Amino acid sequence: GEDVEQSLFLSVREGDSSVINCTYTDSSSTYLYWYKQEPGAGLQLLTYIFSNMDMKQDQRLTVLLNKKDKHLSLRIADTQTGDSAIYFCATNYGATNKLIFGTGTLLAVQP
């Protein structure tokens, strides 16, 4: 079945770059997403990438996709304390566009 995996925790210093990694199993996924969840809040769509792209940049965010290895990453440049949150990657699955989410990576930014 479909599966999406992420590391559970990442700690960085303010101003450094953060790289959050994700692997998935469903090679038929056409869209891959990154969501951010702050404490007590819902999930906020950060960015997405089509499966025929290798990279997408959006201000401080860079998404890299390695389709061969089924590996997705999110790089946050100049990480700020406000970036502290849980980051989820997700892939769409099947004709109904159901999203399968990873376990989430807790990003802790140290001042």
Add this chain to the structure above:
Amino acid sequence: DSGVTQTPKHLITATGQRVTLRCSPRSGDLSVYWYQQSLDQGLQFLIQYYNGEERAKGNILERFSAQQFPDLHSELNLSSLELGDSALYFCASSAANYGYTFGSGTRLTVV
């Protein structure tokens, strides 16, 4: 405000009871998705509706049911509640493949 409205925000109820969670999707979105988020299970897909019809079913218990009404709002009914049903329940809506828009969730506590 994401445009997806969930009510109530918090719900405390006793085991064995039945509750109804409500979701109003973003204007124009025909698809509604329900997810359960708990510490041990992560984000689990429950069910999807599209324009009033069930499109996909995930790990939804038989004690749970949902529907989408002609005005596109959706309700998730949880019955014979158990302690293990305590979780955050999210509704999301989408118009196409550009990701979901999530509501802020309903926190259910079963005591």
